[in-house]
Amino acid sequence: MAANHLYLVDGSGYIFRAYHRLPPLTNRHGVPAGAVYGFTTMLWKLVEDLNKPVLSDVEGAGGPTHLAVILDASSKTFRNDMYDQYKAHRPPPPEDLVPQFPLIRVATRAFSIPCIEEVGLEADDIIACYSKAALAAGWQVTIVSSDKDLMQLIEPGRLDMLDTMNNRRLGAEHVREKFGVAPEQLGDVLALMGDSVDNVPGVPGVGPKTASELIQTYGTLEAVLAAAPEIKKPKLRQNLIDHADNARLSRELVRLVCDRPLPEPLEALAMKGIPPEPLKAFLTDMGFRSLLTKLSGAEAATEAIAPRVEDAQPFVHKDYETVVTEADLDRWIEAARAAGRFAVDTETDHVDCVRAKLVGISLATQPGKACYIPLAHGDAGDDLLAEKPVQLDPALVLAKLKPLLEDPSLLKIGQNIKYDLIMFRKNGVDIAPYDDTMLLSYDLDAGLGGHGMDDLAKRHLDHACIEFKAVCGTGKAQVTFDKVPLDKATEYAAEDADVTLRLWHRLKPRLGRESATRVYELVDRPLVPVIAEMERAGILVDRAELSRLSTEFGHEITRLEGVIHTAAQGPFTIGSPKQLGEVLFDRLGAAGGRKGKSGVYSTDVTELERIGLGDDAAAEVARLALEWRQLSKLKSTYTDALQEEINSVSGRVHTSFSMAVAQTGRLSSTEPNLQNIPIRTETGRRIRQAFVAPAGYSLISADYSQIELRLAAHMADVPQLREAFANGDDIHSLTAQELFGEVNRETRGRAKTINFAILYGISSWGLAGRLGVDRTEAQAIIDRYFDRFPGVQTYIAETVAKVRELGFVTTLFGRKTHLPGAKAKTVGERQSAERQAINAPIQGTCADIIKRAMIRMPAALAEAGLTGTRMLLQVHDELVFEAPDGEVEAAKPVILRVMAGAAEPHVTLSVPLGVEIGHGPSWGAAH
CATH class of the missing domain: 3.40.50.1010 (5'-nuclease)
Structure with a gap:
């Protein structure tokens, strides 16, 4: 032998x-x-x-x-x-x-x-x-x-x-x-x-x-x-x-x-030959038709491009299992390995992943076949559990799952997997590689509906998921998930994993067919672990400063109420849109009032700004009401609420970044929402002063400068604007010179308003309200703008034509924003969608670029040896970092380089990306 x-x-x-x-x-x-x-x-x-x-x-x-x-x-x-x-x-x-x-x-x-x-x-x-x-x-x-x-x-x-x-x-x-x-x-x-x-x-x-x-x-x-x-x-x-x-x-x-x-x-x-079935299954799944032909003839190639049918079956599940023995756990782990990809989901005792504790883990290896592994279910009393249920030791489960979840050859699938990634990292386990069905849906169907599991299950599987309240209750009777009986917990948790896997089968094949691979793989999917680390890090806030601001804002709100009541010729509830409308239009005689279907006058921001342009009592009330609204919102949303959001363990605020909410691709944040702090106002700056660095550290703020205008200059191909940005000229002064023949404080201010308004598809009526001129003059200004910058008019016309034809627009990275209203029967709905379409490619490309910067930033900082510097927040076009005082000056050029080059090499811009950077003991001082 x-x-x-x-x-x-x-x-x-x-x-x-x-x-x-x-x-x-x-x-x-x-x-x-x-x-x-x-x-x-x-x-x-x-x-x-x-x-x-x-x-x-x-x-x-x-x-x-x-x-x-x-x-x-x-x-x-x-x-x-x-x-x-x-x-x-x-x-x-x-x-x-x-x-x-x-x-x-x-x-x-x-x-x-x-x-x-x-x-x-x-x-x-x-x-x-x-x-x-x-x-x-x-x-x-x-x-x-x-x-x-x-x-x-x-x-x-x-x-x-x-x-x-x-x-x-x-x-x-x-x-x-x-x-x-x-x-x-x-x-x-x-x-x-x-x-x-x-x-x-x-x-x-x-x-x-x-x-x-x-x-x-x-x-x-x-x-x-x-x-x-x-x-x-x-x-x-x-x-x-x-x-x-x-x-x-x-x-x-x-x-x-x-x-x-x-x-x-x-x-x-030992080599014992290569059985054909595993190879055929792999080639079929990949769609490698020529290799399938080589393997077993042309019939196999036809099968390779046929749609999967395993997820098209009625939503029936018979194989949900509660795993409470080590042997059963091992069996599910082997099933996951054999499948090559599986869905995973975590159950916790709190929606805030920073505060939450891991209660259980669910896995799905095939549609309809899923399990729940309880870890920390406890005695809930006579109403729910008679005694603490039998369950595996959490340390044992995590030790056994760790090789599975970290195996680079196995694909892990999650729905909003950022949450699960944070929960596992808190317990010493990473997840890689992964797919996220929420992000798959977002990159395929932004604008066509929600991307939460319940919405997706109904839309793609015609299935109504078990509601959380059905297992945990509502109101005062609501319990945390660790108090739910195991049979109910298994049905709920295993279904989550099952639905996630079924959704992946529906959504993932569309990615390539619908040209969404690029934005998913380059922008959204790799951002998940970066965002997870930012959420875990949180940011320090000064509780005493917040308390002081709350008191000060409260006094100012009370003062404003008195002034408003005097100007309004009597008291009323300022926070009531109905009463405010009656005061403005019926009592004070403001012109142009319009009522909705409810019979209540509109008093939204646009309407109050329009009324506030006058010089009568109604105008004064409108202006003061806007100020009152903003101050009241800032007090309730920030100076009051932030004190409640401080984590008792870390002493920091941990906002949650939502990756699939804003239609254009921008991140949003909740609990607390840091996106709505006013950027340019003194009040907003004072709130930012309450966000501070620890002793021996500084906060660094890096903000893209006029990025939307820069992208407009590139995307609309406007030579004057491209040249101005290349030379570092003031873009608003250039516009003022082009439109009004001179540059002074007034013309520059008007030019700034016009530059941004045009990019949002503003009408002559809207511009008239913004500038305080009549509609005829506003239309003349728009015509003059298009005459000076014809590329902008061409861009707008082509974008509107595209959204009318396709129902969506795209960013430079291929992100789609669906605007079904562009094909609506009503004129108003169509025009609204068209206005959104004009700005969405620009704003969406801004979002893609800053996300690309965020993805590259951790590695760039590490490569520069800046181990103490970390990214904490992303707000609009700004990134906020925390750095040891000794690393600040070294970190700033790294941050500038990464942000300025974030579009490359996938998108080559004809204008430079400007970045303004500063640092200080607080966010307000750094910004």
Whole structure:
């Protein structure tokens, strides 16, 4: 019987070769898949070239008897602990390659070939460990790679390398030809010459030729260093003396570890043929039609593009299970692994994930098949539970789930997975990779309805989810989820995971078909962990300052009420729209009053601003009422409410950022809502003063300057505006000169109003109200604006035409905003949608750009060594950071660079992105 022959495939080398060999491709779910396709074809060809039957159940003769693909498990290994600059200069992998890594692991397993990786070790080390173990067992070994580091392992007649790119075997003679030394001396050569790619320092001035000559002459690295004082070349001699420690460090960095325990025994790598079913299922799921044709004929290719039907069944569930034994937990974990993707959801005792405690976890592996794993359900009293139910130890469950949830080859699916990610991170578990059905829906259907689970289940599955109040009650009788009986908890929680998985089957395939992959993969999905960390960090607030402001605002509100009542000729409830309308229009005779269907006069902001332009009593009441409203809202929403929002443990306020609410892609925040603090007013600034940095720290505020106007100049192709921004000119002064022939305080102010109003599709009526002129003059100004900047008029016309035809508009990153009102029968509804359409691509692109900046920021700060600086808030076009005082000046240029270049390389702008930055002890001082 032939001796065992182990083939070890350097999977990382295959991946990058596959990525660069093929143009960008997507699979049937819209996920980037060019590297996956290339890797699959390369692995298939390797198996064929090694004369192994691809679809046989009978072990063949010749070729490898054992085979495994070896991959890198993580970017950091023990070498980073040895030298923190190891591989520090390597750029991150291309963004469209990152989501392909887990799919490549799935591809390998689809061939029924072991896929091995080990946290803390590089793939080269794992290959070295298996090589030494196989050689010790008397086996022959072939490493499928051309990596120079692995050439250290070559042993004549026992271990060689296979370079599949050039179709040649590499042995000891190749090492001597290329490096001038034997394989066992190669590590010394590599240590001397260093490696700029891996940031192995080596010795300055020593390249491959010099390193080879030194080892040929002296035999070993230590011998070279010992002989350094005798070397005749002065520069080389001094470099070897000065950098001897770096050379020794480099030797350890390039030394391959070969004595670690094997993740899988050698026998587990035996080749027994490749069953066709797993491979067929994988190729079908990916939509690789040509490979399916190769596998089993053209019929399989037809199946590859047919829609999945497993989620089209009626919503019937029979397999919801409560997991309370370790054996059952293990069974569900194996089912999740076998599925390759599964839905996960957490149940807690509080909606605020920062305050919440983990109560249970649900999993769904197939539509209709889900479980609930209770962790912290307690005795709720006679009404609900007679005694504390049996459940697994939370530490045991989390320890067993951790490898599953962190396995890069398995896709985790969640609905608003940010919440679950925070809950798991609080318990020492990460989730990667993941998909989020809420974000999938948001990127596909923004503007067509809500993206919460209940809305999505009704819209896509025609299913009404169990309501939270049905299991927890309402009002005073409401209990937290840890008090819910396990049968009810299981039905509710398992359904959440089940619905999430079913929604994924419906939504994910649409991503590619509807051109939403780009915004999902580049903008929204990678933002989730960034937002999660910001929410966990929170921001410090000064309770005493808030209390002082509340008191001050209360006095001012009382004063305003007295002034308003005097101007109104009698008291009334200012906060009542009905009474305010009657005072303005009936008592004080304001013109232009309009009543809604309820018979109540409109007193919205626009109406009060219009009335306030006059100089009579009604105008005074309108202006004062606006001031009263704003101050009352700021007091109730911020200075009062923020005191209640301070976390008792952290002493900080942890706002929740909503990623799928604003129609244009902007983030919003709740509990508290920090988006509505006035930006330019003195009152708003004073509230920001209550947001403070801890002792020894400062807050940094970085704000995009006039980003909407800059994007308008680019998107509408306005040469004058592009040139003005490029030169750093004042855009409002330029507009004033173009429209009014002169620049002064009044014309610049009017120009500023016009610049922004035009971008929101304002009508002549609306502009007249803003400027305090009649409609004829307002229309003349609009006409003059379009005459001076014709690109803006063209942009508006084309955008309106697009929304009328398609019902949606897109940002530069491909984000869609659906505006169904553009096809409505009523004129008013159509015009409103058209106005939204004009601004949505601009505002949405702003949102995409700042999100891109946020995604890149943590890595940029870490790379700069700014370990104490962290991002806390995103408000409108502004990012707020907390930094140690010693890092502030170093952090600011990093923040500026990331924000200014956030659009690149995916979107190239014809105008620069300006960023204003400041710092101080409070947000108000920094802004």
